[in-house]
Amino acid sequence: MPRLLSTPFSPAHQQWATVLSAWLERHELICLAFAIIMMGPGPCPPPFAPEDQLTRELDRPARYVPGHPQVPLRFEAVQDLLASDLCSDDMDRVADKLWWMSTQNPANISPLHRQLVKRRSIVVTEDPKLHLVWIYDRIFIKPLPKYMTSYVFWKDYIFGSEDSGARANRIRRAALGYLRTYYYLVQHESDFRIAQDPNLCLIPPGVTWEQFCNFTSNLVGIPNRQVSPRYAYGEIRLTRLNFYAPLLLGRSSFQRVEYQYGTYFARFFGPLLFVIAFVSVILSGLQVVASVQEGEHRGWVSAVIGVGVTAILMSAGIMMTFSLVLIIKVVREWNFAIRERLRLRGEIQAPV
Numbered sequence: 001m002p003r004l005l006s007t008p009f010s011p012a013h014q015q016w017a018t019v020l021s022a023w024l025e026r027h028e029l030i031c032l033a034f035a036i037i038m039m040g041p042g043p044c045p046p047p048f049a050p051e052d053q054l055t056r057e058l059d060r061p062a063r064y065v066p067g068h069p070q071v072p073l074r075f076e077a078v079q080d081l082l083a084s085d086l087c088s089d090d091m092d093r094v095a096d097k098l099w100w101m102s103t104q105n106p107a108n109i110s111p112l113h114r115q116l117v118k119r120r121s122i123v124v125t126e127d128p129k130l131h132l133v134w135i136y137d138r139i140f141i142k143p144l145p146k147y148m149t150s151y152v153f154w155k156d157y158i159f160g161s162e163d164s165g166a167r168a169n170r171i172r173r174a175a176l177g178y179l180r181t182y183y184y185l186v187q188h189e190s191d192f193r194i195a196q197d198p199n200l201c202l203i204p205p206g207v208t209w210e211q212f213c214n215f216t217s218n219l220v221g222i223p224n225r226q227v228s229p230r231y232a233y234g235e236i237r238l239t240r241l242n243f244y245a246p247l248l249l250g251r252s253s254f255q256r257v258e259y260q261y262g263t264y265f266a267r268f269f270g271p272l273l274f275v276i277a278f279v280s281v282i283l284s285g286l287q288v289v290a291s292v293q294e295g296e297h298r299g300w301v302s303a304v305i306g307v308g309v310t311a312i313l314m315s316a317g318i319m320m321t322f323s324l325v326l327i328i329k330v331v332r333e334w335n336f337a338i339r340e341r342l343r344l345r346g347e348i349q350a351p352v
Helices: 002-006 011-026 028-039 075-086 089-100 112-117 151-158 166-185 189-195 209-216 238-248 261-266 269-291 298-349
Strands: 068-072 121-124 133-135 138-141
Touching: 068 075, 075 151, 075 166, 089 238, 089 298, 112 189, 133 238, 151 166, 189 209, 269 298
Parallel strands: 121 138
Antiparallel strands: 133 138
């Protein structure tokens, strides 16, 4: 046998080996996937390396979840915390219709400094359904929990669970999607300083810019198929969520933003006054035209009728212009949303 191995290859064998090597190089991804399938399923690693974790509280024996001293490190208690802290029933119910309301791109998230450029104030929320939801001049952002930066926590309580049921899978996907958003929120050192603002505390204290970059460096590689459907999108307008809430959730709003009657009714004053002014101008014009007598001076009659008709036509033209602009904007947005939806479906269904 050793003598056979030491025998040099013939030219035919060398040519065959060259062809085989080229084929393997072209198909290395397929071969790798095949090897993974043959090895069978294994535990998924956390989305960051052990040396890149931002907290090491669980590297030694601990009694409670980092950042949550009221939650003991018992599996069921931890799962209950994760379900309430990361998952949202409302957002899951509307997830398949989010393409009606937002761009179908997980990178559609403005960094923190851009939020300020857009004159949006950052409002801290602990409700997972409001994370990256914005309305007018404010955006809601959920701070990064301390336990989410621990490699041991991910390994033992998020990916280390032997439970493959719907609840465990829902928690894993929500955790991955939520964590990925911080890659887009903190892109620059200025974003990092904003996140560390004592009034916000979006990331745990005691972390340097370099450490945070190492921590988030691999998060952008998390594919959409591994995250909750909600996190296939970025920022979402609360006005649109509230608009579609009666249809999708069967209630008046997704999230109330006014809790006083005065504030609630004040938003109707502008449109109501516009309609009243429009109707008043039309009625006044008609009244002027109708009050002109046949026997009066012909020039005066023509002038009065002209002014009345002009007022009516101008008011009607303004109303029609506003209506046309609104229709064009709605049609353009739906056209873009439908084209993006079809494009993404085509990419998913396309053969590899």
